[in-house]
Amino acid sequence: SAVISQKPSRDICQRGTSLTIQCQVDSQVTMMFWYRQQPGQSLTLIATANQGSEATYESGFVIDKFPISRPNLTFSTLTVSNMSPEDSSIYLCSVAGTSSNTGELFFGEGSRLTVL
Amino acid sequence: AQTVTQSQPEMSVQEAETVTLSCTYDTSENNYYLFWYKQPPSRQMILVIRQEAYKQQNATENRFSVNFQKAAKSFSLKISDSQLGDTAMYFCAFRTNTGNQFYFGTGTSLTVIP
Numbered sequence: 326s327a328v329i330s331q332k333p334s335r336d337i338c339q340r341g342t343s344l345t346i347q348c349q350v351d352s353q354v355t356m357m358f359w360y361r362q363q364p365g366q367s368l369t370l371i372a373t374a375n376q377g378s379e380a381t382y383e384s385g386f387v388i389d390k391f392p393i394s395r396p397n398l399t400f401s402t403l404t405v406s407n408m409s410p411e412d413s414s415i416y417l418c419s420v421a422g423t424s425s426n427t428g429e430l431f432f433g434e435g436s437r438l439t440v441l
Numbered sequence: 442a443q444t445v446t447q448s449q450p451e452m453s454v455q456e457a458e459t460v461t462l463s464c465t466y467d468t469s470e471n472n473y474y475l476f477w478y479k480q481p482p483s484r485q486m487i488l489v490i491r492q493e494a495y496k497q498q499n500a501t502e503n504r505f506s507v508n509f510q511k512a513a514k515s516f517s518l519k520i521s522d523s524q525l526g527d528t529a530m531y532f533c534a535f536r537t538n539t540g541n542q543f544y545f546g547t548g549t550s551l552t553v554i555p
Binding site: 356358366367368370373417421428429430431432433434435 | 474476484485486487488491493532534536538541542543545546547548
């Protein structure tokens with residue numbers, strides 16, 4: 326298993342500002358994933374953060390809006406830029422199980438952002 | 442394309458009773474993983490149970506079990522002896538054996554009634 330810590334756990338932000346979410350894992354992982362969960366909705370993958378290369382973004386998400394850093398195998402950040410109320414969501418950091426037999430995702434506690 | 446469908450947005454069950462949450466999926470893959478995740482109110486999403494598609498035996502974890510019907514592409518979750526702590530959103534998820542992309546259903550909000 327993996328223990329994932331996210332900061333901040335929640336924040337209230339003003340329109341037009343940017344916020345960076347940090348994700349720390351207690352073990353080295355190749356890929357980290359950033360998901361968005363809008364109120365009452367399911368999870369949508371924003372991007373996959375690869376160490377040593379640029380993040381891979383899913384359709385509908387762009388680097389200018391959601392820049393991601395991955396400086397090492399245990400840490401990543403997601404920035405939500407130029408926020409609007411539509412960005413109010415829970416943002417989840419996750420990693421895949423390191424054992425080839427598990428195949429599961431482990432999640433951080435999430436960062437709940439409210440944009441006014 | 443892979444899709445996961447949960448047709449029950451909300452369900453409720455009396456404490457100590459049994460409830461079944463439905464999930465269907467669509468894929469052309471033969472090898473894959475299926476998962477049920479639990480997300481309690483304002484808390485972390487955690488894995489409830491996992492099923493490998495190549496295994497015919499249904500997975501069981503204490504009070505949680507699945508009914509995996511590969512031909513029908515169905516993966517339901519049965520919760521026995523429901524407890525108040527089972528109140529949560531439950532997400533069904535799918536992952537291919539080769540990729541790292543997970544596909545989530547829209548979730549079922551389960552309320553256990555005292």
